[in-house]
Amino acid sequence: MTASRLWVFGAGLWLAVWAAAALGAPGLAPHDPHASVGEPWSPPGPGHPLGTNDVGQDLLSELVHGARTSLLVGGAAALGATGLAVGAGLASAVWGGLWDRLLMRLVDLCLVVPALALALVVAAFVGSGVFPTVLLLAALLWARGARVIRAQALAMLQRGWVIALRAAGARSLYLIRAHLVQALWPLVAAEFVQAMAAALTLEASLSFLGLGDPTVKSWGGMLYYAQARGAVVTGAWLWWAVPPGLCVGLTVASLAMLGFALEERVHPALRAARAGPAIWPQIPADPLRIARGVLEVEALTVEYGTGPAAVRALDGVSGHVRPGELVGVVGPSGSGKSTLVTAAMGLLRSPARVLGGSVCVVGVCWGSVDAKRARQLRGRSIALLPQTALHAWDPLRPVVDQVAEAVATHQALSRREARLRAQAVLKEVGFPKSRMGAYPHALSGGERQRAWLAMALVNGPDLLLLDEPTTGLDVLGQDELVRLVRDRTRVRSRAVVVVSHDLPTVLRLADRIVVLCDGRVVEYGPPDGILRSPEHAYTRRVVGALQALRGSWAAEVVG
Structure with missing residues (x-):
């Protein structure tokens, strides 16, 4: 069990x-x-494990009943705050317009006013009691959750499957009941836990005052x-306060920790951010080692996960x-192409595990360098045009x-x-x-691809990795990119690795082609030989x- 899971387990055990x-x-x-069951101000003893207060009441009994x-x-x-947050957030996101403006201005107002100060003022007029306190705290704590749920619901409404449901005529209430609530329940659970931690803190503060x-x-x-009654003066604070x-x-901390764990379940990116880099086998630096190329991959084996569910x-x-x-590196989806590119950049992260082999760039192996040297290599000796460029x-x-x-990252x-x-x-x-002074959203796909290629080339790397470089480009854009890459490679004597599903593009570019399938190199050679x-x-x-597509196209043109 990892340290983080151990903390979450401890928090859950405390709450349970x-x-x-x-x-x-x-x-x-x-x-x-x-x-009154004992002498006043009695210290902890056999009959009273936590002692007694100033009127002889057992403090352990008070503590247990106080938990209730x-x-x-x-x-x-x-529960009340989360219910209000879900209703307001979903209504604001789904119906928008006037509903959205009114609800979000109310949320802004609630978030601007300090919760404890407002609670003190309202509680002084409403009076004490469990039920009024519950209503007061629910009214104070719903706003943050409403804003978070609205943001997630808006993002979800832009997804393809939701647009398809709306195109099929699904009503808003059906969309909320049958789909959005189910999709958002992990986030709702996290908001409930965080709201409970805040409510517990505010309740203790009001009671203490x-x-x-x-x-x-x-x-x-008990704290009040x-x-x-002078527990600090008499020294009884140690067993009373x-x-x-x-x-x-500890209860608030446990709730916060449980809330963070639920947030990680909702947002996988949080787990990825916490995950550390994959551990490479240690390779001692060898000053006499002679590199066979700009990029050398030797018997590289990478798995994701552990145990029976591990994927090689x-x-x-x-x-x-x-x-x-x-x-050129080609292969079907899931053949390991993206993993190979990530490994070549030295950017593999957990749950990836390097079981064996090595990757060396310009004679330096990733398993033999520290983080500082690795940063110097990336962008300077090896550069990447990512699939999401x-x-x-x-x-x-x-x-x-x-x-x-x-440029400024690597050059003085x-x-x-x-x-x-x-x-x-x-x-x-x-x-x-x-x-050149335009913002990314104002550029076409081809212009953004060219700009990213410029970023990859700006520090003169020895090796350029292109991961699906023609994705999202039309035929003319693909042709321009192919010519550009080929020309820049020949002029600078730069090594290039192109990873793509698009075999025709790779055939036009590559001197050699490597075919990956199920994580293995199943074929390699010159383009003519492969064809x-x-x-x-x-x-x-x-x-x-x-060949069938080319023949069909030629027949249509001739006809």
Whole structure:
């Protein structure tokens, strides 16, 4: 069990114990919490494990019964706040318009006013009592959850399956009941836990300030009476004030930890951000080692996950790329192409595990360098045009500034010099000068692809990796990109690896082709050889389909 899971388990165990204590308080408490059963100010002893208060009431019994009130108020208030948040958030997202404006302005108002200050004012007028406290806390705590749920619902309404449901005539209420609520329930659960932590804190604060119900026991009430009746002066604070204070603090911390765990379930990106880099087998640096190419892959084996559910993405893959050579990597979806690109960049992260082999760039193996040296290699010796290049831009900065940032990362240039260098490379790749100051959203797909290629080339890398470079481009855009890559490679003697599903594009570019299937290299050779005599069944199917399409197209043109 990992450390984070151990903490979550401990938090859950703490909450479960006190929930059970709250439910079974009458039977578990050794005494009636309202009765005087001992000498006043008695320290902890055999008859009273936590001692007694100033009127002889057993403090352990108060603590157990106080859990019932504190957890009841916190849970009920959180339930009410979450219900309001779900209703307001979904209504605002689905119906929009006037509903959205009114509800979100109300949310803004609730978030602007400090919750504790407002609670103090309202509680002073409404009075004490469990039910009024629950209503007050629910009214104070719904706003944050409503904003979060609205944001997630708006994002979900833009997804293809929701648009398809609306196109089929689905009513808004049906969409909410049958789909959105089910899809959002993990987020709702996380919001409930966080609201309960806030409600528990506010209830304890109100009770400590004397605004709680004096007829019931609660953790905040114990703190109030300990302070009001001189526990600090008499030294009884150690057994009167510390236990309820610890219970409030640890319960809120446990709820927060449980809420973070639920958020990670809702947002996988949080788990990915926490996951560390994959561990490479340690390879001692060898100054006498002679590199066979700019990129060398030796018997690389990578798995995702552990145990029976583990998936082997790469299985003993080997190969090398020489300076000035252009190598194409093709294969079906799930064959390991993206994993190979990520490994070549040294960016594999958990749950990926490198079981064996090595990847070396310009003679340096990823298993033999520290984080600082790895950052120096990326962008300078090896650069990547990612599969998501069309959408991987910072929307708040002009393109030329982002390319200049890549220059400044690796070269000791002034801001003006970095910008001039960025403009020069953008011009080299055919990016229009008049568009260099534009923001990414204002550019066409081809322009964004060219700009990203300029960013990859701006520091003069020895190796360029292109992951699905023609994705999202029309035929003319694909042709321009192929010519551009081929020309820049030949001029600079730069090694290039092109990873793609698009076999015709790879055939036009590559000097050698590597075919991946099920994580293994099943075929490699020059493009002509692959076309004339494919050996593997997958390659034969792809080449056959390509020839059939070409023949059909030619027949239509002739006809």
